[in-house]
Amino acid sequence: MYKFIKIVGLSNISSRNIIRVILGLTFSIAGLLKLLNIQDFYASLELYQTGFPDLLLRYMAISLPGLEFICGVLLLIRIWQITVSVLTAFLSFMFVVILGQALVRGLDIDCGCFGKAELTWMEQLPVAFARAILLLTLSIWITIGAVSEQKQLTGV
Amino acid sequence: MNNLRLLLRSVRFDNLLLILLISLILGLIVDWFHTDTRLIFSRPLPTFNTIPSS
Numbered sequence: 001m002y003k004f005i006k007i008v009g010l011s012n013i014s015s016r017n018i019i020r021v022i023l024g025l026t027f028s029i030a031g032l033l034k035l036l037n038i039q040d041f042y043a044s045l046e047l048y049q050t051g052f053p054d055l056l057l058r059y060m061a062i063s064l065p066g067l068e069f070i071c072g073v074l075l076l077i078r079i080w081q082i083t084v085s086v087l088t089a090f091l092s093f094m095f096v097v098i099l100g101q102a103l104v105r106g107l108d109i110d111c112g113c114f115g116k117a118e119l120t121w122m123e124q125l126p127v128a129f130a131r132a133i134l135l136l137t138l139s140i141w142i143t144i145g146a147v148s149e150q151k152q153l154t155g156v
Numbered sequence: 157m158n159n160l161r162l163l164l165r166s167v168r169f170d171n172l173l174l175i176l177l178i179s180l181i182l183g184l185i186v187d188w189f190h191t192d193t194r195l196i197f198s199r200p201l202p203t204f205n206t207i208p209s210s
Contacts, residue, residue: 035186039193058195059180062187066179074175082166087175147163 016145019138020075023088026135028072033115034065041065044112048102065115067091075142082150085143092136099129 034041042061052060068091074084099111103125111128121127187195 035183038183038187038195039190042195061195062183063176063180064183066182066186067176070175070179070182080168080171080175082163083168083171084175086163086167087172143163147166150166151162 016142020078020142023135023138023142024072024075026072027068027075027088027091030114031065031067031069031072034112035069035115037115038062038065040115041112044110047107047109047112048098049105049107050098050101081146082143085139085146089136089139089143092132092139095132096129096136099125099132103129 038061041064042058045057045061050057067087071084071088071091074080075088095113102109107125109125110123111125113123113128113131122131184196188197
């Protein structure tokens with residue numbers, strides 16, 4: 001446990017560090033669960049009825065879980081912080097858009113955010129949408145934090 | 157505006173591309189091992205039976 005705290009940089013307790021670790025854990029766990037059940041994730045992507053071509057949906061189902069997992073891990077171990085936090089914010093924005101359009105159209109589906117895990121109420125669209133907005137807010141916050149840290153380092 | 161410019165300058169596009177590439181490869185590898193329900197390369201690989209000449 002102490003090693004984990006040291007690796008993720010939680011020995012220096014600050015709000016930004018805590019948020020980074022929460023975001024990192026959320027993204028890596030969600031990515032891993034989806035990665036283990038790629039076929040189910042593809043099936044849930046189809047349910048969103050986005051109108052994207054099937055091949056594009058297949059490649060999205062293939063690459064999104066890995067992207068989430070890698071972003072989560074990189075956030076945890078603090079590598080390429082600005083690039084990863086911008087990518088995390090972009091991913092969260094995409095989740096907000098996709099979940100928002102499903103919510104507006106009144107689709108009665110599970111979000112598929114955590115793969116096959118049966119989390120019942122957490123998988124419901126309104127909850128998933130609220131979670132995506134929270135993730136977007138937090139990732140924008142850590143992006144701003146990372147930029148201001150860079151600013152201090154470079155003195156721009 | 158200054159912060160946005162700094163943000164855009166700080167994003168390393170080579171790192172971004174590397175992350176995207178690794179995630180795609182990771183997904184393809186995981187998918188490859190689900191032989192019966194592959195999303196990409198979904199057609200089963202051909203099997204060759206050798207028929208003895210006799």
